[in-house]
Amino acid sequence: MKTPAISLEALLVLDAIETRGSYAAAAEQLNKVPSALSYIVQKLEEQLNVTLFQRQGRRAVLTPAGKHLLSEGRKVLSAINTLSEQTQTIANGWEPKIRLACDSIMDIKTIFNGIEGFLAAHHSIEIDVQEQVMNGTWEALIDDRVDLVIGAPAPVPNQKGIRAIKIAQLNSVLVVNKAHELSLITQPIKLEQLSGYRNVVVHDSAQHQIPWSVNMIAGSQHFFVSSIAIKTAAIIAGIGIGYLPKNLIQDHIESGELIVIKLAEERPPQDLFMAWKITNKGKGLNKLITILSRC
Amino acid sequence: MKTPAISLEALLVLDAIETRGSYAAAAEQLNKVPSALSYIVQKLEEQLNVTLFQRQGRRAVLTPAGKHLLSEGRKVLSAINTLSEQTQTIANGWEPKIRLACDSIMDIKTIFNGIEGFLAAHHSIEIDVQEQVMNGTWEALIDDRVDLVIGAPAPVPNQKGIRAIKIAQLNSVLVVNKAHELSLITQPIKLEQLSGYRNVVVHDSAQHQIPWSVNMIAGSQHFFVSSIAIKTAAIIAGIGIGYLPKNLIQDHIESGELIVIKLAEERPPQDLFMAWKITNKGKGLNKLITILSRC
DNA sequence: CTTAATTGTTCAAATTATTTGAACATAACA
DNA sequence: TGTTATGTTCAAATAATTTGAACAATTAAG
Numbered sequence: 001m002k003t004p005a006i007s008l009e010a011l012l013v014l015d016a017i018e019t020r021g022s023y024a025a026a027a028e029q030l031n032k033v034p035s036a037l038s039y040i041v042q043k044l045e046e047q048l049n050v051t052l053f054q055r056q057g058r059r060a061v062l063t064p065a066g067k068h069l070l071s072e073g074r075k076v077l078s079a080i081n082t083l084s085e086q087t088q089t090i091a092n093g094w095e096p097k098i099r100l101a102c103d104s105i106m107d108i109k110t111i112f113n114g115i116e117g118f119l120a121a122h123h124s125i126e127i128d129v130q131e132q133v134m135n136g137t138w139e140a141l142i143d144d145r146v147d148l149v150i151g152a153p154a155p156v157p158n159q160k161g162i163r164a165i166k167i168a169q170l171n172s173v174l175v176v177n178k179a180h181e182l183s184l185i186t187q188p189i190k191l192e193q194l195s196g197y198r199n200v201v202v203h204d205s206a207q208h209q210i211p212w213s214v215n216m217i218a219g220s221q222h223f224f225v226s227s228i229a230i231k232t233a234a235i236i237a238g239i240g241i242g243y244l245p246k247n248l249i250q251d252h253i254e255s256g257e258l259i260v261i262k263l264a265e266e267r268p269p270q271d272l273f274m275a276w277k278i279t280n281k282g283k284g285l286n287k288l289i290t291i292l293s294r295c
Numbered sequence: 296m297k298t299p300a301i302s303l304e305a306l307l308v309l310d311a312i313e314t315r316g317s318y319a320a321a322a323e324q325l326n327k328v329p330s331a332l333s334y335i336v337q338k339l340e341e342q343l344n345v346t347l348f349q350r351q352g353r354r355a356v357l358t359p360a361g362k363h364l365l366s367e368g369r370k371v372l373s374a375i376n377t378l379s380e381q382t383q384t385i386a387n388g389w390e391p392k393i394r395l396a397c398d399s400i401m402d403i404k405t406i407f408n409g410i411e412g413f414l415a416a417h418h419s420i421e422i423d424v425q426e427q428v429m430n431g432t433w434e435a436l437i438d439d440r441v442d443l444v445i446g447a448p449a450p451v452p453n454q455k456g457i458r459a460i461k462i463a464q465l466n467s468v469l470v471v472n473k474a475h476e477l478s479l480i481t482q483p484i485k486l487e488q489l490s491g492y493r494n495v496v497v498h499d500s501a502q503h504q505i506p507w508s509v510n511m512i513a514g515s516q517h518f519f520v521s522s523i524a525i526k527t528a529a530i531i532a533g534i535g536i537g538y539l540p541k542n543l544i545q546d547h548i549e550s551g552e553l554i555v556i557k558l559a560e561e562r563p564p565q566d567l568f569m570a571w572k573i574t575n576k577g578k579g580l581n582k583l584i585t586i587l588s589r590c
Numbered sequence: 591c592t593t594a595a596t597t598g599t600t601c602a603a604a605t606t607a608t609t610t611g612a613a614c615a616t617a618a619c620a
Numbered sequence: 621t622g623t624t625a626t627g628t629t630c631a632a633a634t635a636a637t638t639t640g641a642a643c644a645a646t647t648a649a650g
Contacts, residue, residue: 032609033611035609035610035611036608036609039607039608040608043608057616057617058616058617058618059617059618
């Protein structure tokens with residue numbers, strides 16, 4: 001590969017000239033004299049063999065080629081800045097990117113508050129949040145597709161190298177649409193009575209493992225969806241019945257859109273975990289874990 | 296914005312050291328002397344305040360920070376190269392480089408004649424020919440890795456923005472090595488009789504799409520190769536049987552190395568296309584298309 | 591185990607590249 | 621029509637990079 005015709009210095013100069021409107025102002029910003037900029041621009045034009053500025057009188061306007069070079073060049077400059085920050089970050093033991101898997105059953109707001117606090121202190125670390133469902137979270141962790149999972153359901157996979165801490169206890173209740181016939185029954189309902197109704201189920205996002213789903217009502221017809229949000233919408237739309245975490249649907253219950261069904265035997269609360277690999281020694285991950293475990 | 300700590304020069308040096316394995320070899324590649332590289336690397340490390348190379352004896356291995364800098368830095372370098380080419384294209388309408396993907400099934404000689412004529416008139420335009428196989432050609436075009444594909448097989452992807460013209464019709468024949476037992480049979484052979492023989496197949500070079508391969512003989516064992524030339528060699532070596540374009544193997548047939556098998560039902564001829572994106576307005580590309588479509 | 595060849599670094603000297611400031615021409619502006 | 625500010629040019633000054641020789645360390649070969 002031959003040496004690049006474009007230099008970062010030159011892009012910086014182009015940017016300054018365009019934003020400040022003149023060579024003189026740009027020179028001041030860059031702590032140089034105008035003739036130095038003249039020299040750099042001429043060199044760049046010569047190397048590319050392209051006219052970048054149309055000299056209209058003494059005002060320099062960018063040609064279409066110059067416009068393109070500048071707008072793309074700014075992206076390169078910003079990439080270089082990010083890169084140098086990330087490199088320094090890594091050198092100090094901090095990772096450039098932390099990947100999270102969040103189960104859709106979690107209340108994401110709380111998590112985001114914690115993440116926001118973390119990002120405020122660590123500007124150059126990128127966070128990549130992906131939503132997974134049930135075993136999908138564990139699998140993403142085991143396959144090293146993510147560094148941290150939040151809200152993964154019990155049981156914790158008994159695989160060495162995974163540290164999990166309980167972060168929430170989930171109380172799921174059976175809910176139906178307000179027009180559903182089950183909402184008319186006032187006595188506690190036995191599980192057997194539910195077998196005739198269509199059950200809205202979140203499909204496990206695990207790719208390799210055999211997916212299972214908790215809370216499934218035996219012997220009834222199933223309607224599979226890909227997240228808790230869609231499940232909620234489906235039940236509100238009257239498509240079927242299903243268990244949902246109480247805290248997530250408080251609004252819908254109060255507004256009367258969803259009706260909580262009293263059961264003869266309540267479902268035991270479900271434990272949710274935050275988990276990571278102990279081999280992952282990243283300082284950023286550890287700090288994030290500390291912050292999030294205080295929520 | 297302060298002047299960037301990273302320079303493109305330095306990234307280039309990093310890349311050379313890593314790929315060539317030593318300062319000495321890298322210096323040779325960059326037309327410099329080793330001490331110059333030493334100077335540049337030290338400067339970069341000082342500016343970033345980061346150790347990039349761990350000196351193990353005299354072999355330099357990248358630290359994690361160095362690895363990240365290099366892998367991201369390579370993307371920046373490639374972006375800068377693309378940018379300079381795009382800028383030149385916009386400025387004079389003629390692109391500095393045209394990238395072709397040629398299916399290995401094409402007779403490259405004819406193409407090269409046309410390209411030679413084009414280059415005679417346009418000395419300053421570089422041509423970059425890469426060989427692809429089947430869907431690999433289409434994918435390279437769709438992903439903008441090339442500007443023009445030659446000899447891509449039907450069907451033309453029904454994606455808007457692609458213009459394709461038929462440039463050849465390919466008559467494939469089934470051939471075997473002269474010592475192969477199939478060559479002894481004089482009556483036309485039915486397809487079912489072929490199922491016992493090992494079939495030499497060119498592997499699709501598509502990276503993302505689900506690869507398919509035409510001409511595969513159902514129910515037989517496969518031997519995958521990466522180009523038509525290797526396929527021909529494999530069949531001559533007696534590894535298996537396979538379909539090959541008649542015009543490409545005329546010599547081998549006349550010399551008796553390959554025997555054409557008569558089939559009860561001949562394979563229908565296959566259409567080959569030349570294709571490009573209509574968004575690509577480069578004058579060079581258009582002229583090249585004009586020249587090549589007259590072949 | 592010893593020798594020979596190669597490698598990366600250091601350093602002062604040599605070479606390039608960039609910056610500077612004065613001089614100038616030209617455009618903007620009152 | 622002056623007046624001011626601007627961009628360019630040029631030689632000189634300065635800064636940056638490159639060079640090659642010397643050296644120490646490492647590997648390869650005998």
